[in-house]
Amino acid sequence: MSKPSPAALRPRPLLARLLRRLREPRRFLQVLAGPRQVGKTTLARQAVEALGGPAVSASADSALLEDRSWIEQQWERGRSEAARAGRSGALLVLDEIQKVPRWSDAVKRLWDEDTAAGTPLKVLLLGSAPLLLQRGLAESLAGRFEVIRAGHWSFPEMETAFGWDLGRWLFFGGYPGPAPLVPADLARGGDGEDPVARWRLHVLDSLVETTLSRDILLLARVDKPALLRHLLGLGCEHSGQILSFHKMTGQLQDAGNTTTLAHYLDLLRGAGMLAGIRKYSGNRVRVRGSSPKLLVLNTALMTASSGRTPADVLADPEFRGRLVETAVGAHLLATAEEGGYEVHYWLDRDREVDFVLSGGGKLSALEVKSGRRRRGAPGLEAFARAHGKVRKHLVGEGGMPLEEFFRRNPAELLR
Numbered sequence: 001m002s003k004p005s006p007a008a009l010r011p012r013p014l015l016a017r018l019l020r021r022l023r024e025p026r027r028f029l030q031v032l033a034g035p036r037q038v039g040k041t042t043l044a045r046q047a048v049e050a051l052g053g054p055a056v057s058a059s060a061d062s063a064l065l066e067d068r069s070w071i072e073q074q075w076e077r078g079r080s081e082a083a084r085a086g087r088s089g090a091l092l093v094l095d096e097i098q099k100v101p102r103w104s105d106a107v108k109r110l111w112d113e114d115t116a117a118g119t120p121l122k123v124l125l126l127g128s129a130p131l132l133l134q135r136g137l138a139e140s141l142a143g144r145f146e147v148i149r150a151g152h153w154s155f156p157e158m159e160t161a162f163g164w165d166l167g168r169w170l171f172f173g174g175y176p177g178p179a180p181l182v183p184a185d186l187a188r189g190g191d192g193e194d195p196v197a198r199w200r201l202h203v204l205d206s207l208v209e210t211t212l213s214r215d216i217l218l219l220a221r222v223d224k225p226a227l228l229r230h231l232l233g234l235g236c237e238h239s240g241q242i243l244s245f246h247k248m249t250g251q252l253q254d255a256g257n258t259t260t261l262a263h264y265l266d267l268l269r270g271a272g273m274l275a276g277i278r279k280y281s282g283n284r285v286r287v288r289g290s291s292p293k294l295l296v297l298n299t300a301l302m303t304a305s306s307g308r309t310p311a312d313v314l315a316d317p318e319f320r321g322r323l324v325e326t327a328v329g330a331h332l333l334a335t336a337e338e339g340g341y342e343v344h345y346w347l348d349r350d351r352e353v354d355f356v357l358s359g360g361g362k363l364s365a366l367e368v369k370s371g372r373r374r375r376g377a378p379g380l381e382a383f384a385r386a387h388g389k390v391r392k393h394l395v396g397e398g399g400m401p402l403e404e405f406f407r408r409n410p411a412e413l414l415r
Contacts, residue, residue, distance in 0.1 A: 011046050013157075015047065018047050019050055021148065022047060031124075031127070032127075035272025035273070036210060037206075038150050038175070040095075053089075057095070058094060068100060068103065082121040089120025096127060097133070104136035151272070152175070156406070158176070164179075166406070170327055172199065173303070174300070178199050235268070235274040236305040237305070238294050243293075245291065249261070273296065275294075275296075278292055296330070299330070302322075317371045332355055340360060346365070354368045355368070365383050367393070370397065
């Protein structure tokens with residue numbers, strides 16, 4: 001028998017929240033949403049084991065799409081378990097629910113039937129394409145659900161589960177699945193196989209390609225799939241950089257128009273891969289029309305696609321600087337919705353602020369110091385003069401240590 005991985009022995013802190021919700025009286029559908037390979041199925045399994053009561057678990061992640069009759073069949077299994085359990089009820093767990101066409105209509109009808117009948121069946125839905133899952137929720141299930149967001153693993157989580165230091169997390173990112181492929185000393189295997197190359201192929205083949213083909217192209221309308229793939233590649237190559245849509249169209253074949261690119265950026269962000277954050281101006285019309293700063297949402301996407309080794313990154317201050325800035329931006333974006341703030345950048349002539357947080361009438365400006373050569377001058381003071389009362393933060397060299405920053409909830413920076 002193989003030895004359990006460290007991740008299997010140390011549940012994510014998110015498990016406590018999930019258990020608390022599932023132990024409450026039946027009020028809402030619980031939805032666990034997030035990118036592929038961040039441990040949603042494992043969290044659900046751990047929750048079922050911790051609860052100890054009757055449960056039915058099923059997944060729609062099959063080669064052929066299930067139809068709504070599949071949901072009805074699983075729901076009836078759950079109802080049978082709930083009837084046998086009496087007042088204590090049962091739990092129904094449906095994984096990859098977004099892959100069932102018009103799943104939300106079926107779930108709404110069945111949930112409402114149970115509510116009217118007083119059936120003690122709690123329901124947990126899992127999905128690996130948050131954008132598509134949210135569409136289904138908004139279409140039919142308004143007022144009936146709560147979302148628990150499972151994002152990429154943070155530095156403290158990877159440190160706890162695998163003993164990684166900051167440098168290793170920055171390079172290999174927050175995917176727990178391929179983490180055991182990376183030995184502590186990065187030594188080659190007995191057959192001479194390079195562990196970094198093995199890890200890279202796993203990320204590109206099993207994570208990136210699977211997300212594109214099964215979570216986006218299979219489920220969303222994408223008229224130019226080659227463009228979507230090229231856009232992701234461009235984002236990985238230029239992560240941490242501001243790139244106008246005009247410049248993107250010049251670098252992408254068959255690029256279409258800026259509306260198409262913006263839509264594809266939304267799809268990639270919804271799948272936990274790439275975001276394009278906009279310039280802060282205080283005017284939403286101008287924000288929507290600004291050039292985006294591209295950021296991959298897991299640094300593994302940036303390093304795996306680059307073909308670089310950890311030694312290469314240490315020897316290249318420019319790349320390492322963008323890697324650090326990308327990690328900072330991804331950390332800010334990871335809790336933005338839950339924390340009630342938005343993330344932007346700011347640029348005025350040659351004055352730049354790496355990240356701007358806005359929420360609750362408050363502003364916070366962050367400059368990231370990582371050894372990267374800046375094209376413009378730091379802009380914290382200029383931003384403060386232009387926008388009034390602003391909390392200013394320096395992250396990295398000469399400011400808040402990176403380890404401290406990655407252990408903090410970014411929402412605290414606005415308080």
